[in-house]
Amino acid sequence: MQQTSKVTLTETQGNSKKYLFPLILVTSLFFFWGFIHNLDPILIPHLKKVFTLNDLETAFVDFSVFIAYFVMALPAGYFMRKYGYKNGIILGLGLFAAGSFLFIPAANTQQYIFFLGALFVIACGLAFLETAANPYVTVLGAAETATQRLNFSQSFNGLAAFLAPVIGGKFILSEATYTEAQLAAMPVAEKHALLVQEASTVKGPYMVLGILICIIAILFMATKLPDIKHEETEEQPSTIKKALTHSHLRWAIVAQFFYVGAQVCVLSFFIRFATMSAGISESEATWYAGFAGLAFMLGRFAGTFFMQFVAPNRLLMLYGLISMGLSLVAIFGSGMVTVYALIGIAFFMSVMFPTIFSLGISGLGHDTKLGSSLIVMSIVGGAFLPLGLGYISDLTGNIQYGYLVPLLCFTVVFIYSWKFWMPNTDKLKPETKN
Template sequence: MPYRQALALLATLFFMWGFITVINNTLLPHLRSVFDLSYTQATLIESAWFIAYFFASIPSAKLIERVGYRPALVIGLGIMAVGALLMIPAARIPSYPFTLVALFIIASGITLLQVAANPYVAVIGPPETSSSRLNLVQAFNSMGTTFAPLFGGWLILSRSTGGTSGADRVLTDAERLADARSVELPYLIVAVVLILLAFVIYRSRLPDLSRSDLALEAAERKQLSLWNHPNLIWGIPAIFIYLIAEIGVANLFINFVSQPEIGNLTHAEASNYLFLLWGGMMVGRFIGSFLMRAIEPGHVLAAAAALACAVMLVTVFSTGKTAMWALISVGLFHSIMFPTIFTLGIRGLGPLTEEASGLLVMAIAGGALVVVHGWLADRYGLQPSFLLTAACEVYVFWYALWGSRLKSERKA
């Protein structure tokens, strides 16, 4: 298969895992009303999702080493499909713990895709265009995150009593049971699409990677140390901390803008504005890619972090539409953070790049600490809890200007 066709197929994978990840943003307020959860319990849903990145990253790398990249992609899609199908009995029971297990399984499949697809995209074509290819598939990932809220709003929130009622509506037991089952159809659709995609990849002839090059790098790695690269050492917590900010905003967005003093919307109406949050991330990645042709990536990242911190302070200390649009705008500034931190983190690592990439992927587990954001919302209020997001932006700003410097640049 020519590498352009392979790239198109892999872009579909990036789209799907972005899409499925962001369905959680509509699932969280839905399950909060179904199970009558606190914010802490609701954000634990996302924590279960991102804990999978911590536990599944190393086993995923071992599996890829044993079976190869193409079979690993098929297995990852299969694991995701199993998790999606388990959401159906979880909804029929309905069971909050069963739901957490199903989501953990889906996220484990996505982790396998992340560990396999990112380096695969980088090596299947000419080395000089590897960055371009990675940016392209990341744009498809953002496209998936952009459309997911519309899908979730239409098939989950708009078909449920909790999703079409006011923010203060308390559901009866019968309404909770009916609302729980509204997730069956969307996850059945997702499972069917995943199975079809797994079959297409299984039947495809994706190009194989050269194992001789991998063996050469393995020999070189024995003489090198990751600890000699401060841009990686500080980059791992940068990814971890950034994920707390991104996931906290996305998962509490619908609950926040639905409040009478902010947007006064139903959850179904609020999901349409969540579409704008993720759409801003897609647009921001294209803008950031253009700006980085002329401006140092670290400087672009620093500007984005400063602006993100500013709009989060507006979100906390204002009310009404001003606070709502400030929170929506943070998606534009968050857009470049993950890929830029990732790029700065592996800069100058040579044969250590693959190992460093695995550690940065594992740092995505930072999204699990969104439960801290939920705890702050329960204890101090939903609006003040976004000060945590502003604090996360401060660390990203520091990393952009100082933490991301190479060892040689520090001596200079």
């Protein structure tokens, strides 16, 4: 039976202790979606081995995830406006768990398309969770500490980025490596048995994850949470056409599209990149992938600190320029320096998403809500741009050249933060500020 508290937001914000357990539950969502996202760098080399895929084909792992966000962004928002955020979280957890359990039949059938389908279902659930979690954290306690609570909850997303590659690498990746020639020379029965064994390594981790998500869903159903359905009080209804008359919003959508594409390219192909450019093993590469996740988390804290002294657009411009330079090192360097360059990129790109987001919705007035949705939908860049990386890698035979895609992406972010970030309430082309 649903238990949704009918208290007002003022009452909610004044009862921090009362909502400590609900806050813990909502914070766990940040960890779990961060964990599942950061298993993708493990899945890409694993599925590449199991299905003998090229880099373009492995990029469909990210495509399946981020296209789901694009498809579900508006339906998730509509569902929660009608049925409330708590019901949206429970539905999201249900989809998350279902997608996790689907990895078992996917492994049994050994069909790559089934793995992609399972990832799509998981990501549909995550679209609901990410839509609901942020507003819930802000109301589960005193209003004056809302920002601190949100930053605290988001830090668990960074913790997951560090732990997922290490844990996933231990239980999913195997030390065995086989060339295409070795596989071709194997007897059919032996090759089939080997690939079945490799594919089955995902069953245990994803089954455990699915069970944990079910437990979290049950706890949400049994816990009283405030109903934070929002009332529409705007006198001038916003439309997509009206929102897009803000030039800085249009550019923020473009910048976010390219930024998310860059993030996915850098982190999802990290293990594959490290093994090729530095010649290290997959198991060793998972540790460096964990360090990249840690750098991402630390970069977000550092960026928040530096913004006390540097304007957000200027910090974004500087970080974009540094990321461009590190991308060049990753493309044209050799050995471990290229791996360290990617870890450096993880640090400097960590503040880009929230900074682009906040600059993009600044000064939108009645168009803020719709503008926010449009920027969130632009994360579909994470579905398409990795395909470009995979294509270039296959075409050239060198995955390092594929990182021309992140270089292009960081260039777009740099241009945005240099010239097109400034809100223009008169809806004229923003003046160039040098």
